[in-house]
Amino acid sequence: MSTKPISVAVIGAGMAGRTHANAWRQASTLYEPGVLPPVRLAAICDAFEPFAKASAESYGYERYATDWKEIAAADDIDVVSIVVANRLHREIAEALILAGKHVLCEKPLTDTLEDAKAMTEVAEAHPEVVTGIGFGYRRHASIAKIAELAQNGDLGEVFHFDGRYWCDYGVDPNTPIAWRYKGPMGSGALGDVGSHMTDVAEFICGPIKRISGATLSTVIKKRPPAVEGVAGGRGMAVEAEATEVVENDDVAMFNAEFENGAVGSISVSRVAFGDPNALMFDVMGTKAKASFDLARGGEILLNDETAEPGMRGPRQILTGQNFPYFKGGSSMDFAGVGTTQIDQFNFQARAFLGQVAGIDEGLPPVPSFAHGYRAIRIQNAVAESAANDGAAVEIN
Structure with a gap:
């Protein structure tokens, strides 16, 4: 197993964003210990600074930001959750993928068919990047x-x-x-x-x-x-x-x-x-x-x-x-x-981190952007x- 930490960030610190922040924190506590590489809680971003600051402090993330472009440009972040307004998903997701970051995007993928198709095409053009869509009820x-x-x-x-x-x-x-x-x-x-x-x-x-x-x-x-x-x-x-x-x-x-x-x-x-x-x-x-x-x-x-x-x-x-x-x-x-709705976010985070790390724990993969399309x-x-x-x- 690699000992290099997987560094995670969350863009969006509202209700669902905080749930993602908690899920990344909980993921390595599930199932067999020591299977996943260490998870580093790097950053939480929200345009409304009080949300970003409070969430980073509450969930133990190292820093906070108010501009998602800081997350895209950061060399020390591997995995990012996108949990903001649907119409913003495309610009953020495409920038993250092009920056080589793995992306878990909340559903729905976006608010138009054209944007969903374009996001899927960008993801498929970069197979080295893992993408996921947050249909957590499964x-x-x-x-x-x-x-x-x-x-x-x-x-x-x-x-x-x-x-x-x-x-x-x-x-x-x-x-x-x-x-x-x-x-x-x-x-x-x-x-x-x-x-x-x-x-x-x-x-x-x-x-x-x-x-x-x-x-x-x-x-x-x-x-x-x-x-x-x-x-x-x-x-x-x-x-x-x-x-x-x-x-x-x-x-x-x-x-x-x-x-x-x-x-x-x-x-x-x-x-x-x-x-x-x-x-x-x-x-x-x-x-x-x-x-x-x-x-x-x-x-x-x-x-x-x-x-x-x-x-x-x-x-x-x-x-x-x-x-x-x-x-x-x-x-x-x-x-x-x-079991609760919160648990399903934790299970989803664990599965996604396993995909990123190339570890097969027998967990079904998180559906990709193609599923969101x-x-x-x-x-x-x-x-x-x-x-x-x-x-x-x-x-x-």
Whole structure:
């Protein structure tokens, strides 16, 4: 094993940026000790200096910066997380790749199809650089277990997926405008939480081939002006006249057809009253049904053929050491402890560092920019279907 440290940095110190900062810090504590090279926590960058300074101090990073170009130019940084507004991803990612840095970019890859394609082309032109897209729910132990059941045939032939991801971060009309509320239709709730739900659906059921019946809705059409220091337009209400126009969707609903013949229905929202972060889905197969609710993330529900007729029903299975990522992924890795959304960031960071170091620990690789480009194509297909009265649109 190389003893040269892998030096990491994070661009963006809002909610998700701090979670990335914590994940790089935790990654080397997971699984077998001494497998990864040492991880050096080099820098955190944010244009809002109080965020950058506080995050660097809180998570033990050596320094902070307010200009991402300092990170790109730094000779002592190997790996960078990009966790800023989607429209900024392309310029930053391309500069980092050209500087020879490995890049883990939060989803969605960007807010336009053209930029996503260009980012992917730059990444593919530099195969020596590892790129990743942050679809972290595929690292959630319970979700990964359901995907394993589906792929191993334990559910029988999977024929129906029903998923919903409902959040209330935008339900208050006095929440100020931010980058989340700007950009084309399809880059709002669909691009934010919907991209996660669509990725989970493909992770379990395989590739989507067609979208139909899509509807996009903007419920709150104007918001107060932006407030400095409010990360992503979450968690704060202001008393001000609503003058800024919301450009994208608050709610998205659509149907999906998968290449394996399964069908699905997905709904997502950022204005779901009383649902802070509600991700739920059901997967139906010819032999069983599996269900997941993020509010009960330390379990899955499984209804299958093991019980006698007349005694069947959903049974709770606690996340434990036979679930992906769980064994060795915590200092208390036994059933009943549970798992959280934070854990999946840690598992993702560990896998990405292993890729950078060329170490095979049996962890699936973090999906590359090419996967992020595909996700944007699906997102665009939903927007196109919605713009054409729900017409079917092929994924190409």
